[in-house]
Amino acid sequence: MMGNTKIDLNLFVVFDAIYSQQNLTRAAGVLHVTQPAVSSSLAKLRSIFGDPLFVRSPSGMSPTPLARQLITTVRESLKSLDNCVAARIGFDPATSNRTFRIHATENAELILLPGLLKQLVIQAPNTNLEVVFMDRREVPFELASGNVDLAIDAPLLSHPELVSQPLYADPYCCVMRNSHPLSKGAFGLNEFINSRHIHVSSRLSGSGHIDLALRSIGQQRRIALRLQHYGPLPALLSQSDFIAAIPSSIAKQWQLSSRALPFEAPKLELRWFCHKSVSHDPALIWFGELLSQVQQLTVNKATAPIKKPAR
Template sequence: MHLSRVDLNLFTVFVAIYTEGSVTRASQQLNLTQPAISHALNRLRQLFNDPLFVRQGQMMVSTPLARSIIEPVRQALRGLEVTLTENDKFDPALASKQFNLALRDVLESTALPPLMESITRQAPQINLAAIQVERRELVSELAAGSLDLAIDMLLPLPNEIHRQMVVQGNTVVLARRDHPVIQGELDLDTYMQAEHILASSRRKGMGLEDFELSRLGLQRRIRLRCQHYFAACRVVSQTDLLLTMPEGYARIANEQFNNQILPLPTAMPSWDVYLYWHQNVENDPANRWLRQQVIEAFQNQTV
């Protein structure tokens, strides 16, 4: 079928139903009536000769065909949107928009306060959703426009994903204030003789510090593996366990616990944090503005 005979608005409806899983919520998102959404869905079904969505209880569940075409459709719509807007001026004071920013929870405390201070001051009608996305899905989400930006460590991503380093950070060690062995300084022998906490969202595997220690033929004892640095800081304050973590976040998460913050007694690569975006929004005025706000938010910070 020739493209000239296809109503491109149907694909906006398709993405809305897929995203919301509901005709009702799709109609609310697009500010259309439910009969209009249902009519568009029927036309899509005829176009593809496939039901596309099947009702299961209160949800509209996508068919295999719908799942196979959702990303190409999202990317096509995103590319068209950028083409139409890339020459427009973006005025944050007047714009009404939500940006979606992917970042790890360890970066939220350092990035979000200065970022939101800037956004709320400049753009009263712009909202920000900070979300966590699986790293294997970053490329497709950025390409589809469901993510505007991502902030993460250095990742092996394809050339279509542009990047800029926004901050470098050091690694430090936390020990409780009245630790029986460690008071104000820490050498490598004492560090290796201690028991440790590893904070990681992964169920297994070594931390960055463990990889570096292994290069020296060393292996520390992990007494506790937990998911969040904040919880680990609290455990440190009540035990003799040590916690190794990024310095910037340590100074935030440790405020109420008053643990000692000490240099890591061995060389460690810096925690380099990068800002990522897709090449299809390189010249998009709104995305350029948001990128600048993120870069400025990280200035004079450590991770």
């Protein structure tokens, strides 16, 4: 039992590695130590807590209920210690080899990633980037556990343990093939409503910003095709008379005709989020500032007013 026992903090580093890898050999590889050293540390932890902590199962070393109870506290404590050290030594992007792992929506990937990669090569050439996408409900827990450093998402991602900063607000426009009958001339609400629309949303169902805006003025469009990703959209539009209402920053990346929406609609807002336990991490502060720089270089240019096609 623990009592007044003084505990080597390195044991908790081993605990975290075993929990993550569910295998003693893989944990040893991550920690760059021998497998017997990991086994010895696990034996000490078992003695301290009076619990096996991990038991063999078909999937590997499975955590016991006590280990599951401990992991969040252990990871938060280790992260806090890392932050204290980082705050003392600072962060030098020019020499850092850190890997940043972020959750990002597809909108953020399409709009920010090209500029972000360019700036990382210039300012932090030895850093790496991992971009993942997960259900919005999982993001706060992944940030709290340290599995994800930052998240770029809509303001809907709110949680009392998260801190955030605005990135940009992107207006919507309407895109179609360059030879589309509506690419020139009149383009009012009737033309918009009477067209067949492609709607892109990561969600399986539900209304988007455009539909809510139309509903507020008593109108409704026909969504003839619903997609979960933007990838097929340019090819589909270029070979049909369908139209699509999408963020302007994405529209200007493609060789399509763009028209301003003939009604008022809210902009697409994105923010970056991190867990409050790492909000003072110099590396993440730098990364957040870099995102803002990329936004200034990329989004502001892309969101300039859509010009009306020449008659």
